[in-house]
Amino acid sequence: TVASGTKMSNTVDATLTTKEEEAKKTTTTSNGFRAKKFEGDGFPFKAKLIGVEDLSIDRDEKICFDSMFKLKAVVRARGEHKQRIELNLTMSALKVIDDATK
Structure with missing residues (x-):
């Protein structure tokens, strides 16, 4: 066996x-x-921008989530729509393009 x-x-x-x-x-x-896929203009992603905030530590997941929820709350309180953007990801950079002014 x-x-x-x-x-x-x-x-x-x-x-x-x-x-x-x-x-x-x-x-x-x-x-x-x-x-x-990442050569030239890069690989495009559709997204919505909820806000921008500088963080002291960008590697801490809890701090990032807290910041994201705070920014979402600000957008909801204002009653505004989130800004539609396109992210183009290349090997060397990340380009943020506003869909409205494209």
Whole structure:
């Protein structure tokens, strides 16, 4: 029984290795394709701007969430619509474009 269990585990390991190799090949091809999306004007994302606030620590998730909820509350209190923007993400920069003045 122990010998057959060992054979099964070897077979499974061989299968996983084959799948890992296929995944690496796919990842390499798709990474080359993915990188091309960020060339030139970049990859566009539609978004809504709720506000801007400088944070002392930008890596703390709680501080970021608190700031976001505070900015959302300000927009709701004013009764204004959020500003529609387009974010163009490139390998070297992030461009923010106002949809109204495009």
